Amino acid sequence: MAGDWRASRVDDLRALILEAEPDATEEAKWKKASNPDGVPTFSLDGLICTIETYKDKVKVTFARGASLDDPSGIFNASLDAGTRRAVDIVEGDELDEAAFVALVREAVSANRA
Template identity: 45%
Template structure:
């Protein structure tokens, strides 16, 4: 079964506000960038990726959590992040019953995450393309 089908089933299986909220988050994520890929990881978590993980969504007992893999490195002018603020990598958006989703701001945050991942992937590719001098040659050159 495809990841998108599993995510469909997950959302349909949550009959309260959390299922609707997760569905709205998913819709905004996929609208933000048409090349985002849906994945199913960690035994039941929807994951959205493009050149690396963008975000992971989960429905908990009292909230829906959208965790951004590199959220600490993303601009958040609308202050959507409200959880995981003390960490140096991830940031999350916790939504509780009755909370409204600021879809335009969320889409901008998703686009920033895509751009961050693309820049990161390009830097890794450039580093791999740069030939490295063997350690012995480098040590010998340093002695001169």
């Protein structure tokens, strides 16, 4: 993955999450042979989101996404899930960075409620 668009996108997402919540903690979880680096997870008063890299996309899954207000319609995956919601980003997609930052902040607020 190193050097391709997905690695760059993960770096961009990481920066946006930390811009939204500088106190968020990043951990790599669920390491396995097929993914030795694990899955980046971000937490603050509970799990905020995970970032998974697939062959054709980067997926940001918000742990409590179904309970979050999404006025910009940024969620585009896992829309029928009971608790979580996700944002799938494929190469060339434009991400509404302000809406993403707002979503991270709302996720933290939900964790604190």
